[in-house]
Amino acid sequence: MKGDYIKINRSLLEWGWYKDKNTSRLFIHMLLKANWKDGFFLGIEIKRGSFVSSLAKLSEETNLSVREIRTAIKHLESTGEVTSKKYNKFSVFTVNNYCSYQSSDTQSDKQPTSNRQAKIVTITYVYDGCYKVVEDDYAWTDEMLEGLAEDELTAEEAIILRGEMCEGRSCSRCKLSAYNNGTGITCNELAVKHPERYIEVLKQYKKDHEKKEIEVVKKTCCLVIDEKRTVVHEEEIDNHDSCEEVLKRYCEEHDGKFFAICESRYAVKE
Structure with a gap:
């Protein structure tokens, strides 16, 4: 039956937080708790991959202290695995890319191509809301396939952004470092082995530091x-x-x- 089990890919063994027992434990627990389909709670829509809980409840369910839960959530949020939204008496936690973690194994006969980051990718599997491509180890969503070519960084911009991220900041606070990039390897290794991930971090830094309209x-x-x-x-x-x-x-x-x-x-x- 749907919702009775979850899928865990062996690539989790290479995940940067895998050896952090509290963070990896909480992440797997969140995968188990996440809704497998859209629902509602007190009139609030809870999307697939999200669930309602609290720090105290997560502490009770995992046998971790509230402080350990809070630290683990900060780890997961810093590398983009999880986001959370607080309400008066509860919080909604969302496992980002839940669809790609729990995608079906149905193979598609079609192999459409799309342009992202100025290159062609080949889609081999069509999942429920995401795609498996030959050129990347990670599943791609529609947003990743559409309209990103215009967001490309020039070499000059990339160099400047890298300098801004490193200047006056310890490695433990840098998103490119082994502490925060989700792979556990140094920033220089990340640039060589996972250049697309490296560029995505630079783009996110640029987006976060652009002047935004005050709401x-x-x-x-x-x-x-x-x-x-x-x-x-x-x-x-x-x-x-x-x-x-x-x-x-x-x-x-x-x-x-x-x-x-x-x-x-x-x-x-x-």
């Missing part, structure tokens, strides 16, 4: 205040009416006199 988001917060006018509890809420429920819940759990105010806040979107 502002509005948040509604309920502040519970005691008799001394000290804020004793703060909680983000969906609307002003929810502030009453927050105050009631707090008063049920604490002795004393309290009142609540609702305020709107504007913050720069990260």
Whole structure:
């Protein structure tokens, strides 16, 4: 039955975090927890490859401490295996490229070609949302096949970006280093053995450091205040009416006199 098992490729043995027992353990656990099909949780769409959890829940399920879970997630996010989005009472974790990890073994008779990074690639397998190509060990998605030629870096840009990444920064903080590139090899080895991965890291650095338009988001917060006018509890809420429920819940759990105010806040979107 679908969803009863997961696939793990032997290439995991070459993964940079494989020997980090906490990080590799959490990643495999996330593969097991991830939804095999789209669903909903409290009105929020949870896509295939994502799942709802929390640091405390992951700690309980893996027998790792919350601190170890937090560190492992930072490792996985730093190399792009996992992303997460926080909500009021839970988080949604997403295993990036879940489709390529759990793709079917159906072979396609067609072998279309497409241009990416100024070269031709040959597709040998068509999976559920991604493709196996002759020229790369990794599965490709539609986004990787379309429109990336115009994003090419010139040799001059690549040299400048490499210099910016190295200048005044220790190797442990550099995305090209063995600590963070996901392969466990040095940046110079990465450039020789996996040039496409090397260029992708440079492109991502360029994208992350380009000047972006500032976006502002509005948040509604309920502040519970005691008799001394000290804020004793703060909680983000969906609307002003929810502030009453927050105050009631707090008063049920604490002795004393309290009142609540609702305020709107504007913050720069990260």
